[in-house]
Amino acid sequence: MSPLSAMLEAAYAVFNTHDAQGLRRFIHPEATWPDTLEADHANVGQDAVIAHFARVFATLRPNIHLIEVIEETGQSLTVEAQYAVETEDGQVWSDTRARLTYHFRDGLLSGMTILSGF
Template sequence: MSALLELLETAYEAFNARDLAGIRTALHPDVVWPDTLESGPSFVGREATMAQFAHIFATIVPNIALIRVVSESADALTVESQYSVESPDGHLWTDSRATLIYHFRDGLLSGLTIVGGL
C-alpha cells in the first residue's frame, strides 16, 4: 500500500469517527478544501478547514467508505468513494458514490477536487 493511500485511509477512519484531532494530523497547513456542505467558496488553511469539519459534524452524520483507487500519481489519488449522510436524528438523506481527487503535499492532504457524484 502506498503512503498516500495509507494516509487517506487513516483520514477516512478519523472522519467517520468524528475525530477532529485525527483529521487535523492528516491536513497540510495550506490545505484548500471545497465546501461540501453548502457549496460555498473553498476553505483555505488548516484552521478554516477544521472549522468546516466541526460544522459538518454538528449538522449531519456523514460516513465515507473508500471503494477503489482509480489512479495514483506522486501527489494525487483519484478514488471512488461511497457517501452515506444521515440527519442527526438518524434519517438517511443520501447514499451515493463520488469520484474524488485527493491532492497531497509534503506527505499530507493538501486539497480535494470533486470530479462527480457529490
C-alpha cells in the same frame, strides 16, 4: 499500498468517527478544501478546513467507504467512495457514490477536487 493510500485510509477512519480535531494531523497547513455545505465557497488553511469538518459533523453523520483508490501521480489519488449521510436524528439525507481526487503536499492532504457524485 502506497504511503499516500495508507494515510488517506487512516484519514477516512478518523473522519468516520466524526473527530474534526483528529483530522488535523492529516491536513496540510495551506490546504484548500471545497465547502461541501456551501457549494460556492472554499476553505483555505488547516484551521478553516478543520472548522468546516466540525460544522459538517455538528449537523450530519457522514460515513464514507472507499471502493477504489487509483494513484494518479506521486501527489494525487483519485477515489471512488460510497457516501452514506444521515441527519442528527438518524434520517438518511444522502446515499451516493462520489469520485474525488485528493491532492497531497509534504505528505499531507492539501486539497480535494470533486469529480462527480457530490
